[in-house]
Amino acid sequence: MSxxxxxxxxxxxxxxxxxxxxxxxxxxxxxxxxxxxxxxxKFIDVALTNAKEANKRLKGIEEEGKMILENANNEQxxxxxxxxxxxxxxxxxxxKIAGDEAARMLEEARESIxxxxxxxxRELRGQVAELSIAIAEKxxxxxxxxxxxxxEYINKLFDEALSVKENKQ
Amino acid sequence: xTGLRYILVTLMFFVAGFQAGAAAHTxxxxxVDVKKIxxxxxxxxxxxxxxxxxxxxxxxxxxxxxxxxxxxxxxxSSSVFHENETHKGFFISTIxxxxxxxxxxDEYGNEQRPLLDISVTKNVLSVFITSFVLLFLVxxxxxxxxxxxxxxxxxxxxxxxxxxxxxxVVDDVIKPNVGKKYRKYTPYLLTLxxxxxxxxxxxxxxxxxxxxxxxxxxxxxxxxxLSTFLTINLxxxxxxxxxxxxxxxxxxxxxxxxMMPFIExxxxxxxxxxxxxxxxxxxxxxxxxILAFVSIIFITMSVNTYIGSGMIVVSVFFTVFMNVMxxxxxxxxxxxxxxxxxxxxxLSQPEHRH
Numbered sequence: 196m197s198x199x200x201x202x203x204x205x206x207x208x209x210x211x212x213x214x215x216x217x218x219x220x221x222x223x224x225x226x227x228x229x230x231x232x233x234x235x236x237k238f239i240d241v242a243l244t245n246a247k248e249a250n251k252r253l254k255g256i257e258e259e260g261k262m263i264l265e266n267a268n269n270e271q272x273x274x275x276x277x278x279x280x281x282x283x284x285x286x287x288x289x290x291k292i293a294g295d296e297a298a299r300m301l302e303e304a305r306e307s308i309x310x311x312x313x314x315x316x317r318e319l320r321g322q323v324a325e326l327s328i329a330i331a332e333k334x335x336x337x338x339x340x341x342x343x344x345x346x347e348y349i350n351k352l353f354d355e356a357l358s359v360k361e362n363k364q
Numbered sequence: 365x366t367g368l369r370y371i372l373v374t375l376m377f378f379v380a381g382f383q384a385g386a387a388a389h390t391x392x393x394x395x396v397d398v399k400k401i402x403x404x405x406x407x408x409x410x411x412x413x414x415x416x417x418x419x420x421x422x423x424x425x426x427x428x429x430x431x432x433x434x435x436x437x438x439x440x441s442s443s444v445f446h447e448n449e450t451h452k453g454f455f456i457s458t459i460x461x462x463x464x465x466x467x468x469x470d471e472y473g474n475e476q477r478p479l480l481d482i483s484v485t486k487n488v489l490s491v492f493i494t495s496f497v498l499l500f501l502v503x504x505x506x507x508x509x510x511x512x513x514x515x516x517x518x519x520x521x522x523x524x525x526x527x528x529x530x531x532x533v534v535d536d537v538i539k540p541n542v543g544k545k546y547r548k549y550t551p552y553l554l555t556l557x558x559x560x561x562x563x564x565x566x567x568x569x570x571x572x573x574x575x576x577x578x579x580x581x582x583x584x585x586x587x588x589x590l591s592t593f594l595t596i597n598l599x600x601x602x603x604x605x606x607x608x609x610x611x612x613x614x615x616x617x618x619x620x621x622x623m624m625p626f627i628e629x630x631x632x633x634x635x636x637x638x639x640x641x642x643x644x645x646x647x648x649x650x651x652x653x654i655l656a657f658v659s660i661i662f663i664t665m666s667v668n669t670y671i672g673s674g675m676i677v678v679s680v681f682f683t684v685f686m687n688v689m690x691x692x693x694x695x696x697x698x699x700x701x702x703x704x705x706x707x708x709x710x711l712s713q714p715e716h717r718h
Contacts (some may be wrong), residue, residue, distance in 0.1 A: 198407075198648065201583035204429075204482040205408065205491075209587035212495045217555045217591075224502040225551040228530055231509040238514035 398659040406577045406651050407464055408487045410442040410456065414572045424572070426489060430454070431480035432468060442483075454478070487584065490576035494563050501526070502558065533557050533702060541706035542713070549709050552595055556588065557702040564647060564694030568687060579697070580648035582640060589636035592705040597632070600712035607714060608632060635708050643701050650690045657682040 339345040412424040425443035432438065435452060444451040457467045457475055466483065467475040484492075505526045508519065519527055538546050538553050563578040578584050608628040610618060617624045660679040665672030 199582060201586045202408065202485075202581075203480065203583075205485060205487050205581060205583035206587050207482050208484070208488040209491055209584050210590070212491050213555075213559060213587060213591060216495045216498055216559065217552060219499055220502050220555050221551040224499075224506045225530070225554045227506040228502075228509050228527075229534060229547075229550055229554075231512070231514070232527060232531060232534075234514040235518070 398656070398663060401659055401662070402652055402655045405575075405655050406580060406648060408485045408577075408581060409464060410445075410466065410483060410485055412486045412489060412572065412576075424489075426484045426486070428454075428466060428483040429481075430466060430478040430483065432478040434468060486576050487578050487581050490563075490566060490573070490578045491584065493573045494559065494566055494578065497566075498555075498558055498562050501562075529558075529561075530554060533699075537699065537703045537706050541703060542710045545713055548599075549595065549706075552591075553702050553706055553709075556592070556705060557698050560588065560643065560701050561694060561698035564697060565691075567647065567651065568690050568694060577648065577651050579643055580651050582644045585640045585644040586636075588643070588701070589639035592639060592708060593636040595705075596635070596708050596712045599709075601714070603714045604712045639701060639704055642704075643697055646693065646697050650686070650693050654683060654686045654690065657686055 338348050410428060411426055414422045414424065416422065425441045425446075428438070428440055428442055430438050432454075438452060438454070440451060445456060449455055453468050454466055455468075457463055457465055460475065462475055462477060465477060466481060467477055470476045505523055508523050518524070533554060534546075534550060537557075538550055542549050542553075560579060563584070566574045567576060567578055567580065569575060609625050611624045611628060613624050657679055660682075661672060661676050664675040
C-alpha cells in the first residue's frame with residue numbers, strides 16, 4: 196500500500212465516525228462539561244470575592260472589637276476608681292460616724308460617771324453628815340451634861356452662827 | 365528499590381519472550397526482511413492479526429464492502445481468503461502498488477481496484493473502537509457533571525484528569541488562538557484533541573484492541589484536516605474572504621493579474637495539507653522507529669544467536685524508551701494539531717480593519 200495515497204474507504208469511514216462522534220459530543224458531551232467548569236469558575240470567583248469581603252468585614256469587626264474592649268477597659272478602670280473612691284468615702288464617713296458615736300458614747304459615759312460620782316459624793320456626804328451629827332450629838336450630849344458649860348457653849352455657837360450670817364450678808 | 369526490581373523482572377520476561385520469538389521467526393523464514401515486518405505492522409489490512417500460536421494465526425476477520433462495475437455491490441468476510449485465494453474474482457494483491465489491497469482482473473488480465481472499496485479494515489475498526497471509547501469517556505464525564513452543582517467539590521481521579529485536559533486545551537489553546545468566538549468552536553476542537561490523543565494512545569498499545577496505526581495513516585489525518593478545512597471556510601467571516609480575494613495590497617498585485625488572491629487561495633488549500641502531513645509523518649515515524657528497534661533482535665538473531673541474545677537487552681531498552689517517548693509524542697501531536705486548527709480558525713475570524 197502506498198502510504199501517501201489516502202484510501203477512499205478509510206477516509207469515508209473516518210469522516211462518518213468523526214462526524215457522528217462530533218455531533219454526539221457537541222450535543223451531549225463537551226457543552227455540559229465546559230459550561231459546568233465555567234459555572235464552577237464563576238462560583239469560585241464569587242466565593243473568593245465574598246471571602247475577601249468577609250475578611251475585610253472581619254478585620255473591621257476585629258478593630259471594632261478591639262475598640263469596644265479598650266472602651267470597656269477604660270470604663271472598668273473608671274468604675275474601679277469610682278468604687279475605690281466610694282469605698283474610701285464610705286469608710287471615712289463610717290469612721291466619722293463611728294468617731295461621733297464614740298465621742299457621744301464617751302460623753303454619755305462621762306456624764307454617767309459624773310452623775311454616779313456626784314451621787315456617790317452625795318451619798319458619802321449624807322453618811323458623813325449623819326456620822327457628824329451622830330458624833331456631834333454624842334459630843335453635845337456629853338458637853339450639855341454640865342449645865343453651865345453647856346449654856347456657855349450654846350452661846351458661843353450662837354455667836355459663831357451670827358457672825359457667819361453677818362459675813363455672808 | 366522494589367519498583368526497580370519489578371521493572372528488571374518485566375524486562376527479563378520481555379528479553380526471554382523476544383529471544384524465543386526471534387529465534388522461531390528467524391528459523392521459520394531463514395532470513396529477516398525488516399522492511400516487510402515494519403510495513404506489515406504499519407499498513408492497513410482486511411483482517412486484524414492478533415498473534416500466532418505455533419502454525420495457527422489468530423486474527424479477526426473483517427467485512428469487505430466493495431462496489432465493482434463487474435458484479436455491483438459485494439459484501440463478504442475477509443475469512444473467505446483463508447480457504448480460497450479468490451472470491452468471485454476478487455483477491456488480495458501481493459505485488460505492485462496494490463500490494464495488500466483487494467483487486468480484480470480487468471478484461472486485459474491486469475489487476476485493478478474495485479470502483480469503491482469501503483471495507484471495514486483494521487484501521488476502520490480501530491477508528492470505530494476509538495470513537496466508541498471516546499464517546500463513552502466524554503459522555504460518562506458529562507453525566508458526572510450533569511448530576512452536580514457548581515458548589516460541589518471538584519472532581520478527583522479520572523474525571524479530574526478529564527477536567528484538567530479540557531481546561532488546559534480550552535484555556536491554553538482554544539481561547540488564546542480562536543479569540544472572542546471561541547465558545548462556538550470549543551466542542552469541535554476538544555473532539556479533535558481527544559480523538560487524536562486517544563487514537564495515538566491506542567496505537568502505542570501493542571495488543572488488540574490497540575496497535576493499529578490509525579493516526580499514522582494519511583486517510584485518517586486527511587479526514588481530520590478536511591474537517592478543520594470545512595470549519596475554517598464555512599464559518600469564516602466576510603473579512604476573511606475579503607483578505608483572500610481582495611487583500612489590502614497595492615491594486616496592481618491583485619488586478620488585472622490576481623497574484624495575491626492566488627497566493628492567498630494557495631495558502632487556504634495548503635493549510636489542511638500541512639495538518640495532514642505533519643500528524644501522519646510524526647506518528648508513522650514513531651511507529652517505524654519502535655518497530656525498527658524491535659527488529660534489531662531479529663536481524664542480530666539471524667546473524668548469530670549469541671550476539672542476538674546480547675542485543676535483546678539493548679533493543680528492549682530502546683523500545684521501552686521509544687514507547688515512553690511515543691506517549692509524549694501522542695500528547696504533543698494531539699496538542700499541536702488542535703493548536704494549529706485553533707490558529708487557522710482564529711485567522712478565519714479577523715476583526716474589521718478601519
